[in-house]
Amino acid sequence: xxxxxxxxxxxxxxxxxxxxxxxxxxxxxxxxxxxxxxxxxxxxxxxxxxxxxxxxxxxxxxxxxxxxxxxxxxxxxxxxxxxxxxxxxxxxxxxxxxxxxxxxxxxxxxxxxxxxxxxxxxxxxxxxxxxxxxxxxxxxxxxxxxxxxxxxxxxxxxxxxxxxxxxxxxxxxxxxxxxxxxxxxxxxxxxxxxxxxxxxxxxxxxxxxxxxxxxxxxxxxxxxxxxxxxxxxxxxxxxxxxxxxxxxxxxxxxxxxxxxxxxxxxxxxxxxxxxxxxxxxxxxxxxxxxxxxxxxxxxxxxxxxxxxxxxxxxxxxxxxxxxxxxxxxxxxxxxxxxxxxxxxxxxxxxxxxxxxxxxxxxxxxxxxxxxxxxxxxxxxxxxxxxxxxxxxxxxxxxxxxxxxxxxxxxxxxxxxxxxxxxxxxxxxxxxxxxxxxxxxxxxxxxxxxxxxxxxxxxxxxxxxxxxxxxxxxxxxxxxxxxxxxxxxxxxxxxxxxxxxxxxxxxxxxxxxxxx
Amino acid sequence: xxxxxxxxxxxxxxxxxxxxxxxxxxxxxxxxxxxxxxxxxxxxxxxxxxxxxxxxxxxxxxxxxxxxxxxxxxxxxxxxxxxxxxxxxxxxxxxxxxxxxxxxxxxxxxxxxxxxxxxxxxxxxxxxxxxxxxxxxxxxxxxxxxxxxxxxxxxxxxxxxxxxxxxxxxxxxxxxxxxxxxxxxxxxxxxxxxxxxxxxxxxxxxxxxxxxxxxxxxxxxxxxxxxxxxxxxxxxxxxxxxxxxxxxxxxxxxxxxxxxxxxxxxxxxxxxxxxxxxxxxxxxxxxxxxxxxxxxxxxxxxxxxxxxxxxxxxxxxxxxxxxxxxxxxxxxxxxxxxxxxxxxxxxx
Numbered sequence: 001x002x003x004x005x006x007x008x009x010x011x012x013x014x015x016x017x018x019x020x021x022x023x024x025x026x027x028x029x030x031x032x033x034x035x036x037x038x039x040x041x042x043x044x045x046x047x048x049x050x051x052x053x054x055x056x057x058x059x060x061x062x063x064x065x066x067x068x069x070x071x072x073x074x075x076x077x078x079x080x081x082x083x084x085x086x087x088x089x090x091x092x093x094x095x096x097x098x099x100x101x102x103x104x105x106x107x108x109x110x111x112x113x114x115x116x117x118x119x120x121x122x123x124x125x126x127x128x129x130x131x132x133x134x135x136x137x138x139x140x141x142x143x144x145x146x147x148x149x150x151x152x153x154x155x156x157x158x159x160x161x162x163x164x165x166x167x168x169x170x171x172x173x174x175x176x177x178x179x180x181x182x183x184x185x186x187x188x189x190x191x192x193x194x195x196x197x198x199x200x201x202x203x204x205x206x207x208x209x210x211x212x213x214x215x216x217x218x219x220x221x222x223x224x225x226x227x228x229x230x231x232x233x234x235x236x237x238x239x240x241x242x243x244x245x246x247x248x249x250x251x252x253x254x255x256x257x258x259x260x261x262x263x264x265x266x267x268x269x270x271x272x273x274x275x276x277x278x279x280x281x282x283x284x285x286x287x288x289x290x291x292x293x294x295x296x297x298x299x300x301x302x303x304x305x306x307x308x309x310x311x312x313x314x315x316x317x318x319x320x321x322x323x324x325x326x327x328x329x330x331x332x333x334x335x336x337x338x339x340x341x342x343x344x345x346x347x348x349x350x351x352x353x354x355x356x357x358x359x360x361x362x363x364x365x366x367x368x369x370x371x372x373x374x375x376x377x378x379x380x381x382x383x384x385x386x387x388x389x390x391x392x393x394x395x396x397x398x399x400x401x402x403x404x405x406x407x408x409x410x411x412x413x414x415x416x417x418x419x420x421x422x423x424x425x426x427x428x429x430x431x432x433x434x435x436x437x438x439x440x441x442x443x444x445x446x447x448x449x450x451x452x453x454x455x456x457x458x459x460x461x462x463x464x465x466x467x468x469x470x471x472x473x474x475x476x477x478x479x480x481x482x483x484x485x486x487x488x489x490x491x492x493x494x495x496x497x498x499x500x501x502x503x504x505x506x507x508x509x510x511x512x513x514x515x
Numbered sequence: 516x517x518x519x520x521x522x523x524x525x526x527x528x529x530x531x532x533x534x535x536x537x538x539x540x541x542x543x544x545x546x547x548x549x550x551x552x553x554x555x556x557x558x559x560x561x562x563x564x565x566x567x568x569x570x571x572x573x574x575x576x577x578x579x580x581x582x583x584x585x586x587x588x589x590x591x592x593x594x595x596x597x598x599x600x601x602x603x604x605x606x607x608x609x610x611x612x613x614x615x616x617x618x619x620x621x622x623x624x625x626x627x628x629x630x631x632x633x634x635x636x637x638x639x640x641x642x643x644x645x646x647x648x649x650x651x652x653x654x655x656x657x658x659x660x661x662x663x664x665x666x667x668x669x670x671x672x673x674x675x676x677x678x679x680x681x682x683x684x685x686x687x688x689x690x691x692x693x694x695x696x697x698x699x700x701x702x703x704x705x706x707x708x709x710x711x712x713x714x715x716x717x718x719x720x721x722x723x724x725x726x727x728x729x730x731x732x733x734x735x736x737x738x739x740x741x742x743x744x745x746x747x748x749x750x751x752x753x754x755x756x757x758x759x760x761x762x763x764x765x766x767x768x769x770x771x772x773x774x775x776x777x778x779x780x781x782x783x784x785x786x787x788x789x790x791x792x793x794x795x796x797x798x799x800x801x802x803x804x805x806x807x808x809x810x811x812x813x814x815x816x817x818x819x820x821x822x823x824x825x826x827x828x829x830x831x832x833x834x835x836x837x838x839x840x841x842x843x844x845x846x847x848x849x850x851x852x853x854x855x856x857x858x859x860x861x862x863x
Contacts, residue, residue, distance in 0.1 A: 306748075327750035338748050345748070349741035349809055358738060359749035361731035368730040412749075 006031045006198045007070070007083070007167045012061035014047055014222075021047045023222040024061070029167060029198040034189060034212045037202045038242045039219035040292070040456050045202050048219070049171050052200075053085035054078035066166060079107075084165035086157050088172040093156030096145040101127035103144055104159050130162040135191050150181030157188060168192060169200045174208050175293065186211050204242070204291050206496040210235065218242040236488070239291075239495045243458045252443070254466040254482040257281020261450040262303070262321070262334075262420050267312035269298045273474035275312055280420060280450035285442060287453045287465030288476075290494060295474035296454040297339055300424045303452070304336040305329040317419065330359055333419035337409055337426055339454075345409045346397050353379030353393035356412045363416070382411035387437055403434025410438055414445065424454045439464045458490075472496045540806035544853060548821055555828035562831055569708060575823035576712035577602070577771045577778075581794035582801070582815045583723050584767025588649070589798060589810035590727060591760040592740035593642060596653040598768040599791030600660035601634050603784075605772025607664040610673035610782025613693065614685045620693035624773055631769025632762050634660070639758030657791075665784060673782030689780055697777030712774045716816075719767065724812035736760060737809070789840075796847045797822055803853040822846065 005028035014022040022044045029035050039045045050056040052063070054072030063070040065081055072078035078085070086093055094103050101120075104127040124140050131138060136158045144152060153173060160168065170189070174182040189212050193199060201212055209216065215229040218241035226241030228234050257280075264278040273295065280286055288296055301307045303314070305323030314321040316332060323329040326336070338344040347355055357364055357375045364375045379393035386407045390400060397405055406426065413421060423442075427435045442451060442464060455461045461468055462482060470478035470493040478493035480486070556563035581598045588595040605627040612623040634656060641652040669680050675688045700707040701714065727733035738746040739756045747753045775787060800821060801807075801814025825846060826839055834842075 304748075325750075325752070326748055327752060330750040336748065343742075344744045347738045347741045347745050349737060354734070358745070361734055365731045368732060370729055370731055370734060 004030055006066055008064045009052075010062045010064075012048075012051065012063065013059045014044075014051060014056065015059050021222050022051075022058075025219075025222075025224060027217065027224065029200055030215075031166070031196045031198045032193055033214040034193055034199045034201050035215045035217060036209050036213040037200060037217050037219060038204055038209065038238055039202075040204070040242060043219045043242070044222040045219060046171070047222075049085060049087075049169055049202065052078065052083055052167075052169055079163050079165070082163070082166040083169065084160040084163050084167070085169040085171065086153075086160050086173060088175060090149055090153050090156060093159065094144045094152050096143075098144060099140065100138055100142050100144060100147070100155055101140040103127075103155050104130045104140075104162065106159065107162070131158055134158045134161045134188060136188075148181065150177050150184055153177065153185060154188065157185075161192070165197065167198045167200065169202070171202045172204075173201070174203065174205060182208065205293060206235065206239075206291065209238075220244055235495050236491045240491050243456075243494070252463070252466075252482060254484075255284060255446075256466075257284040257450075262314065262316050264303075264314045265312055267299075267302070267314070268310040269295055269302050269307070270474035271310065276476040278469075278476065280452055282450055283447050284466045285446055285451040285453060285464055286467045286469060287455050287461040288469045288471055289455050289458065289461050290471035292456060294471045296456075296471055297424055298474065299471070300336060300338075300422050300452075300454055303329075303420070303422055304334060306336075333417070333449075335359075335413040335416075335418045335421050337413050337421075337423040339424040339428070341406055341409050341429075345412075346405060348397060351394045351396055352383070352388070352390060352400070352408055355397060355408055356382050356393075356415060358412060360416050378415055382415055385414070386411045386441055401431070401434075402429045403431045406430045407434060407438060410441070414441070418449045420450045420452065422452045422454075425456065426453065427455070427457070427460050435460070436463075470494055537806070540853070542805070544800075544803045544821075544850070545805070545817070548817065548824070551821075551824060551828065555824070555831070559828060559831040562828060565705060565708070567827065567831075569710070569713065571820070571823045571827045572713040572716070573710050574827065575797075575819045576710070576716040577774055578790060578793040578797060578822075579716045579816060579819035580719055580771040580774070581768050581790055582797035582819050583719055583812060584764040584771075585794055586798045586801065586810045586812055586815045587723065587727075587736070587760045587763040587767075590733075590736045590740050591757050592743065593649040593757060593760060594653065595638065595761060595764040595768075596650060596791065596795075597634060597638060597656040597660060598764060598771075598794060599787060600657045600664075601631055601765055601768035602772035602775060602790050603787040604634075604660045604664040605630055605769040606776040606779070606787065607668075607673060607782045607784070609693070609773055609776040610689070611667055613689055614673050614675055614677065614687040614782070615667075615679065617687035620690040620696075623690075623693060627769045627773050628766055631765040631767070631772075633765070634769075635762035635765025636758060638765065639761040642761070643754045643757050668782075670784070672784050675781075689777075693777055694780055695777070696774060697780070712778070715770065715774065719770070720812060720816045723763075723767075724816075727812050732756075740810075793822065793843065794819075796843055799854075800847060800850040803850040808854050818850070 007029040009025055009027040012022055012025040013020065025048060037045060037048070047056065051058050054075045054077050057073065065083060070081060070083065072081060072083070095106065098106075101124040105123050108126070127140055131140075134157065136154050138151060138154065144155065147155070157170075173185055177185060189199060189201070203209055213233060215227065216233055216235070216238040217224055218226040218238050220242055225244070226238060228238050259282050260279050261282050262278075262280045266275040267278060268275045288299065290296055298307060302309050305325050305328055316334065321332065323332065323334065329336070347358060350358070353376055356379045361370065364371055364378065376393055382388075383390065383393060388400075388404050388407045388411065390404065397408065400408065406429070410426065426438065430438070453464060465482050468480040468482060468485070468490070469476050470480070470490065472493065473496065478490065480490055561567060581602060585595050585598050608630055609623040609627050612618045612626050613620070638653055638656055641647045641656070642649050645652075647655075671677065675685070677685050679685055696711050699711050701709040701711070703709045727736065735746060735751050736756055738749070739751060739753050743753050771790070776782060779786060797819035798810060798815045800818030801811060801816070802809060804811070804814035804817045807814055822843055825842060829838070829842065830836075
């Protein structure tokens with residue numbers, strides 16, 4: 001496919017225990033080209049990067065660098081061989097308490113042949129050479145902690161480039177940069193491309209991809225589902241390949257709402273984002289979709305009182321609604337099942353029953369004293385209602401599978417009637433049968449409340465939603481009714497075409513992205 | 516459905532082996548405690564007597580009260596190093612209020628409790644709002660209080676009839692009612708048997724145990740300590756819970772200080788050196804009791820008792836005093852291994 005590839009991967013597989021994360025990857029990187037790797041969360045991007053950078057070893061398949069087999073056992077080996085990775089978390093690549101010069105030459109401080117004494121003058125000289133090679137103009141004496149995120153990233157890349165790599169892997173390098181900062185990064189990427197480096201650029205930000213990509217490779221569920229390398233690049237095709245098109249879209253019967261529960265007017269959730277209106281009705285399930293980092297979680301947190309909107313008003317049941325804290329939102333019947341259950345949902349020291357009762361202890365106690373009987377009864381009821389596979393409500397959470405852990409989180413919030421039930425990526429790390437169970441339960445119980453589900457994966461969206469909203473650049477750019485979807489229009493909205501694209505370019509200068 | 520039942524069957528097979536380890540983790544420490552009592556009872560004449568039991572309880576009363584307080588901060592995932600100095604500050608304050616300011620016992624007690632609560636609020640504020648790590652904030656507070664308590668008397672201990680910095684003699688005295696807190700003994704079967712401090716210890720232990728285990732506030736405190744973000748998203752005012760934990764710790768420490776002053780009958784700047792380490796040790800040993808692997812009031816009380824029995828037994832067997840700290844440290848290390856290594860394996 002690529003004639004002059006410097007780096008090739010053939011039939012690469014990786015399994016963790018019984019779970020296959022990468023199922024036969026073929027990839028070729030050409031010198032002087034930027035290959036963008038797109039993939040949703042859990043598609044296997046990070047695993048692939050970690051294999052290339054020597055953190056993981058592959059299960060099977062081969063890699064070749066400049067015609068020679070490449071099988072790094074450690075990150076250091078990968079770097080020596082000429083494959084350098086700049087990881088997503090910027091601060092992993094720099095030492096905040098040292099100055100720029102020391103950071104740029106950090107790799108020479110240890111290892112054989114390094115000098116015992118630390119000579120600041122020599123270090124600065126060497127560092128300047130490193131910086132000049134990538135055209136980086138920066139004060140060598142500055143402490144890294146005083147630098148902006150973008151400058152830290154530059155330092156980190158410059159340091160990586162000091163090894164004269166043939167292949168440079170950039171793992172979501174713009175995820176914490178503003179647009180203006182990102183532009184500097186792209187300029188650096190251009191320079192490196194001109195020097196003949198083969199660059200693998202991992203991202204799901206469409207604006208980045210449009211800017212830098214020579215080739216786009218879409219990864220989905222551990223296999224490459226599309227390669228796009230003919231001009232003009234087919235961005236929508238790439239998004240489609242990454243998210244997966246479901247043939248039987250619209251399998252559910254979309255219901256209409258019976259009356260407004262929550263509505264928002266002129267809501268603005270990020271600096272420079274367009275304001276938008278939102279109306280959620282009783283009995284309907286509304287899915288909000290969009291790529292990672294477009295503000296889905298920010299919207300969920302705004303509705304739940306974790307963030308204050310920058311503008312706009314909200315009403316709940318006709319009354320003004322401006323929760324200052326999650327406790328206030330819960331009191332008014334607005335519940336949020338937050339993203340990433342391990343860090344923001346599960347109380348690891350508590351058994352299943354105590355995890356379920358957590359937000360509603362007041363109703364389960366007489367005065368201040370817990371009513372254990374009522375608590376256990378609720379747990380047993382919810383375990384039965386959601387079909388949670390366990391021995392009983394006293395089981396530890398760690399004994400449950402991911403799907404069942406998530407069912408406990410759903411059970412927690414479904415134990416009391418909600419007016420608005422918000423679920424942020426509820427199907428992450430959940431097997432299909434558990435997902436179906438939860439989706440069916442949500443649909444069966446939807447009467448009387450508004451349900452808002454934030455999802456990146458399109459087939460999950462089609463499986464559960466009555467109505468679909470599309471987010472891009474921290475605003476809502478499209479609305480669809482499940483069952484009568486113009487699929488191409490949906491994809492182009494996700495990919496950020498049309499109106500949103502125009503809006504984005506006008507606000508590029510002041511736009512900042514949520515971390 | 517089949518994919519979901521799989522974890523069940525795999526976790527069932529090593530159950531029998533795990534059951535033994537589980538049993539060891541759960542009851543190992545209590546078995547050790549009983550074994551130790553039996554050993555000392557046979558090895559040392561007079562150990563197994565009511566008087567000896569009361570003496571042990573009295574010896575652990577003050578550290579036990581402090582340990583119960585620090586347990587509250589451990590529950591919310593914090594730590595309080597200032598408890599020892601809060602106790603000695605309260606002791607000095609009580610003495611100063613009565614001896615120099617010539618106030619009543621009631622005023623002295625109230626002043627002490629207020630000091631404890633205020634220090635707790637400041638600790639909580641430093642940790643929650645100023646984002647100072649808990650160990651550092653309370654360490655700083657410890658130094659501050661050790662210094663502060665010496666300022667009013669220019670570094671001197673406080674006793675009845677002491678001469679003041681301005682050359683006059685202090686006119687106040689420790690009131691009888693106050694001293695009774697340290698010296699009165701309640702009748703229980705034997706006349707003049709149970710000291711006030713032991714009663715206070717038992718009452719506070721039951722209170723904090725009930726609070727942590729049976730009230731929704733206690734439950735939420737555990738949730739905050741285990742996963743603060745999850746607790747916050749479940750609607751809990753996490754910051755308030757943390758601050759309250761330090762207030763509980765401060766107030767408990769000041770109660771310990773009141774009892775210390777009442778027992779000594781003077782404000783002795785040299786006393787209370789071991790309070791911090793002993794009470795922290797008791798709370799940490801408490802992690803191991805009943806395999807809880809987390810801070811808990813019952814465990815803390817048992818931990819304090821364990822150290823008390825061990826030291827009393829060894830003293831009665833004529834072990835030299837200077838070995839005591841070594842033995843306490845040794846027990847603590849073993850208990851920590853119990854807690855972390857063994858219970859971790861039991862969970863997997």
